[in-house]
Amino acid sequence: MKTSGYQRASYLALFTILYNILEGLVSVWMGASDETLALFGFGADSFIEVISAVGVWHMLQRIRANAGETRDEFEQRALKITGVSFYLLTAGLVATAVINIYQHHKPETTFWGVVVSLVSVSFMWYLIRQKTAVGKALNSPAILADAACSRACLYFSLALLVSSIGYEVTGVGSLDAVGAMFIAYLSFREGREAFAKAKGMTCSCGCSCTP
Template structure:
């Protein structure tokens, strides 16, 4: 029985690592597609969403490393690799926030608007579906392993869904109404969540906490 439990746990940790690895690959693909179409269609919200996905890749590397760490020692604290990844991710989010806010204000003042936000709608819908599936699977694994760290990662993934919803709403409204400023407003909404993510990263690196997303 003890051997069986050990085998089950080994499988679950492999599954948790697989989910983390999939998240990294997905964010790379999403970032490339979103940044490309955002640039081509002059959609600031979609372009910013793409850059956010690249930053999530850095975070994902830290999560994958975390899974390997807690597999070796479930009671261990966050190590230097994870803290460094969190700080780099935090700085990157703050830089993204500055870029998005300045660009959004510029577009509002000059009246710049996208050629289309069709791909923003498609990419946002795909992201919502995939991230929701990831949350469900991460929670299943986290509960079976009784791992606060994996469960916290699942909670933090919800922010990605919130950002996808913001992109979906702003892109959808623009496609339906051609309202000039909605893409910039959507960008500011993304900047708000990016700021929260950046702040969260620094708090986790400093206090060795997992995630406070569930308390927001």
């Protein structure tokens, strides 16, 4: 039973990796084409999530080998790279958002931001439910923490959705920049938690960390 449970968790991790790669490619491409900072930042976040998901997949393989849930060197390195990447994304998004607001920049359209975010919300909701079910069945804090991280990704999607719909309805260009700044805030929080996890602290993606 446990073996099949961890196998399912591994499949979900692989699905997360593949989905985030595809989502990142589409979002970065469309964000650059339409000059939509929020969508471009969302796509960059998807690529960072791939690094994190690879670490989770590696962890699940190790757990299946009965090596326990304590993170090894590979997973700690992946978390540190994830943390640095999130911090760099935060700085880039904030700086660009401020410039865009100052220059009264307007994206050509945020239609694709609406489409991508709705698709992402659907897939993240599915992943949250599946990962939570597997984590509870296996009584695995690591898998439940991964489910919580998928929930954090859902917040990224909602931030993109609100800012994209807001611009399409009102035409106020600064809403795209505001959406990007909120994504930057979420990225900073994710980066902080990645470093905390690398130090061996227990986190729940968006909540406080404890030793």
